[in-house]
Amino acid sequence: MEYEIIHLPKEKWKGTIIPIGYTTDKYYDVIVNKTDKGFAIGIEKRDFTEPVTHTPEEYNFPDKLYEDHWENAYAWGVLVNDELVAAIETDQELWSNRLRITELWVAENYQKQGIGHALVEMAKEQARRQRRRAIILETQSCNVNAIDFYQHEGFTLIGMDTCCYKNNDLQRKEVRLEFGWFPKKKKRLRREEVEIRMETEEDWYKVELMTQRAFWNNHHLGCDEHYLVHKMRQDKDFLPELSRIAVKDGEIIGYIMYSKARVVDGEDTHEVVTFGPLCVDPKWQGCGVGELLLRETMDLVKNKGYKGIIIFGEPDYYPRIGFKTCDNFNITSAEGRNFDAFMGIELWEGSMEGIKGKFYESELFENLPKEEVEEYSKKFPKLKKLRFPGQWD
Structure with a gap:
């Protein structure tokens, strides 16, 4: 039984x-x-x-x-x-x-x-x-x-x-x-061990399946990030030319998805970018895959002329890559707040100077109806919803 x-x-x-x-x-x-x-x-x-x-x-x-x-x-x-x-x-x-x-x-x-x-x-x-x-x-x-x-x-x-x-x-x-x-210590992957490339339509289902596994029961019971990936591909703010998947031995083990964002100060609007989700398959977490994806794509973002990246992310992870809380840049959330999980990074020294105001990302991040998520999730193997400490609801 x-x-x-x-x-x-x-x-x-x-x-x-x-x-x-x-x-x-x-x-x-x-x-x-x-x-x-x-x-x-x-x-x-x-x-x-x-x-x-x-x-x-x-x-x-x-x-x-x-x-x-x-x-x-x-x-x-x-x-x-x-x-x-x-x-x-x-x-x-x-x-x-x-x-x-x-x-x-x-x-x-x-x-x-x-x-x-x-x-x-x-x-x-x-x-x-x-x-x-x-x-x-x-x-x-x-x-x-x-x-x-x-x-x-x-x-x-x-x-x-x-x-x-x-x-x-x-x-x-x-x-x-x-x-x-004691958890087994995982070996960090070298760049030459991982293929990092743009996703194709043939990758879509596997990317969403991996995203679901990566976020399942993380912030909520279940997750909605796999549906966010699906919807974002159709969104006007999606930046496929900057987004990348990580592949190891033919298996998709990581993904970073970029989209347009903006900082608004009165009548002045500054274009920046954000990413989300950035995810790694659970069995490859702790091997440096997320950092490989992020460092490689940050160069792509810089070469496109964007001055900064602003995110909502894990405050224990991103600062070691160079992210700082947005109060360092005179930038607040859309509600006028600052907190540890609200961070940004300059893509070259002083690139964010002169950019201040309130941060806005795609409306899609706030518009994922639960009933739509549940219906879309039927495409994937059923996973059990469980409570863990730190969930938001």
């Missing part, structure tokens, strides 16, 4: 007790010895003389969803007949750029059905989207089933605390162990 994983909103599920309990006949014995050269630490699986059971009732502070000390908590779960039977909660450790799994539980009757794996995959997807350098979690040395499960999911031991719960944790065989999972 396939179970649906859903987001558990904080306003509804805060304070819900997660009844974590288990019985085990084994434990990982943690031995710490002081030596002349430092410390010798051993961790070895052993048998209890008789099974040990831990229940939620024995703890003064049972596990609960959305505890106050987890400031950035986010939870998913599985409901059967409106009853919670499995859950995972994460918290973003912003200072270290890690993601912590704070809760992971599957009711006994639903274990060994792939639910735990699916929940961990949600955390891994969150880490990938947020570019976290690691996922970390806590378990106990006597929770052998959990330890074996985490290792099967790719986690490895990264540390321990021998007095986390009581001062005799070593003697009680219940030592806090920390496990970590």
Whole structure:
């Protein structure tokens, strides 16, 4: 049976007790010895003389969803007949750029059905989207089933605390162990490894399919960027001579789409350009494809005589390529605002001098009716809509 994983909103599920309990006949014995050269630490699986059971009732502070000390908590779960039977909660450790799994539980009757794996995959997807350098979690040395499960999911031991719960944790065989999972580091592609060219009509469907995968569940439930690409090709502001696709071994792995824009200051109008979407297939994200597309097309834009590029984009990404917030250019959004995601770049030194006012892009960006998006999306393989932290709605 396939179970649906859903987001558990904080306003509804805060304070819900997660009844974590288990019985085990084994434990990982943690031995710490002081030596002349430092410390010798051993961790070895052993048998209890008789099974040990831990229940939620024995703890003064049972596990609960959305505890106050987890400031950035986010939870998913599985409901059967409106009853919670499995859950995972994460918290973003912003200072270290890690993601912590704070809760992971599957009711006994639903274990060994792939639910735990699916929940961990949600955390891994969150880490990938947020570019976290690691996922970390806590378990106990006597929770052998959990330890074996985490290792099967790719986690490895990264540390321990021998007095986390009581001062005799070593003697009680219940030592806090920390496990970590690390995304594989991707190799950056060189320019000669990627074909960058204009798209043809034969590329259109594959470009839109790749765009959908790149943006799915990113800013909203689902996405509309693939429909934007379709509509923009017919728009008067589209600049196909500047737009490019990236191709690797015959597969379209990236796309940048340019369109005309303007900065208006009273009766003065300055023509600039914008791009969007700029996207890379998820399996090639982190390989430098977007930067290759952007740097190559920026030269094309410059050679066409445009003085600047203005965008709404990721503030953690574009500044390293040279983009600055638009308050540096005396340019605001159409509503007169400035914010971190509103950025621009000069195409040569001082090229944006004298350009000031309010920025306007194609009306198409604000005119993508949801019903049209849903209808157009039927052309593509069906993808599941899921909630993730950071979505706009």
